[in-house]
Amino acid sequence: MAEHNPFPGENNTGHIWDDNIRELANPPPRWWMIGFWASILFVVVYSILYPTWPIGQQATPGIMGWTQIQEYERGLAQVAAKRGPFEERIQTMTAQEIIADPGLLQYTLASAKVLFGDYCSACHGSGGQGNPGYPVLADDDWLYGGNLAKITETIVNGRKGAMTAHKDILTDAEIDTLARWVVELNEGGEGSPAGWDLYRAKACNACHGETANGVLAELPGGDIVSVGAANLIDGIWRFEPGGYESAAHTIRYGVNQPGIPETRDAVMPAFGSVARVEDVDVRKLSDQDIKKLAIYVHQLGGGR
Amino acid sequence: MNSKSDITSSTVDDLYADAEHWHVNTGGETIHAKRLAGRWRTIKWVAASVWLVYFLGPYVRWDGRQAVLFDIPNRQYHLFGATVLPQDFWMLALLLLFFAIMLAVVTALVGRVWCGFFCFQTVWTDVYTWIEEKLEGTPPQRRKLDQAPLSINKLRIKTVKHLLWILIGFLTGFSFIAWFTDAPALWSDFFSGSANPAAYVTVALFTIGTYVLAGFLREQTCFWLCPYARIQGVMLDKTTIVPTYDAQRGEPRGRVKRGETESSRTLGDCVDCNQCVAVCPTGVDIRHGQQEGCITCALCIDACDQVMDKIGRPRGLIRYASLDELEGLLQKPLLLRPRVWVYSAIMGAALIGILYGLSSLAAIDLKVLHERAPLFVRLSDGSIQNKYTLKILNKMPEELAVRISVTGPDGLTVMGAEEPVLITPGGVTPSVVFVKMPRQSLAAEQMPIMFQVEATRPTGEIVSTTRESVFISPRS
Incomplete structure (x- = not known):
């Protein structure tokens, strides 16, 4: 850098290298500098008002007292205020009344969709389409009845199917006859007389019903009495993949039979049950949630 | 070695010599442009008057309500008779495309x-400086006033000017929000303090923005902030x-x-009167050629033409011309230029x-949204059921x-569509509809159905x- 400026009158900063390379003074516009200093001022003011500077795990609080969690809670309160009136009406109304009210039904379905996703979809699929071993909820084939009361009962108490393992009771030939007969029925056929004879002789009808539709008795009002045995005459298989091998397997090893590793599993947990969480009795799902879910399942496409 | 360093040294000197002429306007000095009447000045006012629509538009009524209301x-x-909902906003994309291309084509041509x-x-700057001229006088008078010590008179003039500027800024902001709410009602709401806080x-x-941008x-x-x-x-x-300044005709200036006498003249047509610079609102010298500071407002053409008239030389030393024209090259007619056709085609398509x-x-x-999980359900009677969510939007002003x-x-049967669905104006109501098809009707995996x-x-x-939607059944 030169001691004196050898380029008098030139608009340079006095920084000169190699005799003739010098830095010219071209300052940014004044309005730009005003903006620059204003931005810095903004940060200072902001950091006084709001939490800004980290101190270990904490931060300077800011004199406005604003926190993220408060903002979050305010948001939650807003949502709760919006939901409140709907939730109150759901509480005081029966499931049938809710279904009859289009606006409230729409809210209920939207709300229950979340619950269904959290508690039901792992087994029954996101749209109630079922999974291998887990029943389809969108059809009209109900093991335990498809009206609102029965659906509610199922959610509250859970279900556990039972079918004897027939590997030691029936001969292989008998199992073969029954499995073929079940396949015929499933495909819409009449079923062989030999199959029907065996079905009755071995008391399968005690659970699967006289007409093999899984119903023991029809009550007035569309209610049914059943033990959860599958309907054998519709086109729907209780256990995937269905067909001869699958049916023979179910007959041979039964459902939920202790001590038989090959047995079919068919257990639904009780969502009305109580669990102790930190010394407080907590139900898995509240009555309100169960009511919403029953409506949701009922409206999936096959509710009775 | 020696000669090489000489070259380097002289190149550096050239650069610094260039920098001497390199004037950058960073706003240190206010540009007080001279106002002259003229052809382009008149055109400029006519063009600017398009903005009256911005101020007066909100008060136009149509069918008992504001003609244009966002x-x-x-x-x-609402656009006169038509009501546009957010669902129709693909049209906005086309509108923006239209204007973007229009900007491109106009800029490319003129x-x-x-x-x-x-x-x-x-x-707005033009209007602000017009007020400034009315109150403070010509550019020399304005510069003198700026430098004068504070006096009662100066304070009075400056106060009136700034108040007028702020008033225009306020009207600008007020007119903006008037497009979004009922304009006549806005006047009373705004001044009684009951308008929406967003309005204030x-x-x-807008008031501050207009005041700062157009006033200061x-x-x-245009130089440093505007991307366009x-x-x-x-x-x-x-x-x-x-x-463009016709340098061939103008130089050497003097x-x-x-x-x-005109016949014995050795200099070019430019008399170096500097009028073109004096009238320029951005303070550039058009004689240096087209530059980023030139907003092509053509006021320098007016100024130069008047000078040419006075000294009896032909007009058009500064005129609307292309570089090709100045270089004496052949100019392609408008309709033979491909970009005119391409741009016009895009604009036409958007329109x-x-x-x-x-x-x-x-x-x-x-x-119509077809349920995806499950795509279909087999019912116990062997029929197949599909679930659809219908989103019906009511664009009418009354409930339907x-x-x-x-x-x-x-053989298809429908469930869930027995009762009519009530839909509020502008509202969307989703309704679930089940369609059931008996086994014998299942002709294909996918069958079209019409809602x-x-x-x-x-x-x-x-x-x-x-x-149209689709009915899906299992592979048979």
Whole structure:
């Protein structure tokens, strides 16, 4: 850098290298500098008002007292205020009344969709389409009845199917006859007389019903009495993949039979049950949630 | 070695010599441009008067309501007879495309016409400086006043000027929000303090923004803030006509010598009177050629023509001309230039799309969403059921009872569409519909089915729309 400026009158900063390379003074516009200093001022003011500077795990609080969690809670309160009136009406109304009210039904379905996703979809699929071993909820084939009361009962108490393992009771030939007969029925056929004879002789009808539709008795009002045995005459298989091998397997090893590793599993947990969480009795799902879910399942496409 | 360093040294000196002439206007000094009457000045005012629509438009009525109203809370946009809902906003994309291409084509053909004649920054600055001239006088008087010590008179003039500027800023902001709410009611609401808080914030921001941008930043906005100034710069080419100084005719420039006859003149036509610089609102010298500071407002053409008239030389030393023209090259006619055709085609397509959209705004809009999980359900009687969610949008101003019907292969039955669906104006109601098909009707894995929604307006007019969907069944 030169001691004196050898380029008098030139608009340079006095920084000169190699005799003739010098830095010219071209300052940014004044309005730009005003903006620059204003931005810095903004940060200072902001950091006084709001939490800004980290101190270990904490931060300077800011004199406005604003926190993220408060903002979050305010948001939650807003949502709760919006939901409140709907939730109150759901509480005081029966499931049938809710279904009859289009606006409230729409809210209920939207709300229950979340619950269904959290508690039901792992087994029954996101749209109630079922999974291998887990029943389809969108059809009209109900093991335990498809009206609102029965659906509610199922959610509250859970279900556990039972079918004897027939590997030691029936001969292989008998199992073969029954499995073929079940396949015929499933495909819409009449079923062989030999199959029907065996079905009755071995008391399968005690659970699967006289007409093999899984119903023991029809009550007035569309209610049914059943033990959860599958309907054998519709086109729907209780256990995937269905067909001869699958049916023979179910007959041979039964459902939920202790001590038989090959047995079919068919257990639904009780969502009305109580669990102790930190010394407080907590139900898995509240009555309100169960009511919403029953409506949701009922409206999936096959509710009775 | 020696000669090499000589070259380097002289190159550096050249660079610094260039820098001497390199004047950068960073706003240190206010530009007080001289106002002259003239042809382009008149055109400029006429162009600027387009902005009266901005101020007066909100008060135009149509069918008992504001003709153009962007009703954000109700998500409805009224354009005279038509009501546009957010669902129709694909048209906005076309509109933006239209204007973007229009900016490109106009700039490519005749330069920065937007900047020079229509841009709000230019127009508002023009009005602000017009007020300044009325109050403070000509540029020399204004500079003198700026330097004068504070006096009662100076304070009075300056106060009136700034108040007027702020008033214009306020009217700008107020007119802006008037497009979004009922304008006549806004006047009383605004001044009784019962308008939406957003209205006050918006007006405040616009007032401050207008005051600062048009009052103080002025040409600095075009130089350093505005992206369009730079974008448009690259759209110019040698065929673009822009205000240009005819250097061949003008140079060498010099004063008219006393007693010299026109025939014995050795200098060019430019008399170096500096009038073109004096009138320039951005303070550039057009004689250096087209540059980013030039907004092509053509005021220098007026100034130069008047000088030429006075000294008896032909007009047009500064004129709208392309570089090709100045270089004596052949100019392609407009219709032979491909970019004119390409741009026009895009603009035409966008315009047709908008017109189609506006003319086909349906009264009800139907979307049919086929349930994906499960795609189909086998029912116990062997039939197949599909689930659909119908989203019906009511674009009418009254509540509609919408009836849903489904047509498709023989034997299909519909569940969930027994009762008409009530839909609020502008509202969307999703309704779930189940369609059941008996086993014998299942001809293919995917069969088209048609949903129709229909409603009767209070006037008795029947509005309806249809949408095709698909019925899915298992592989048989």
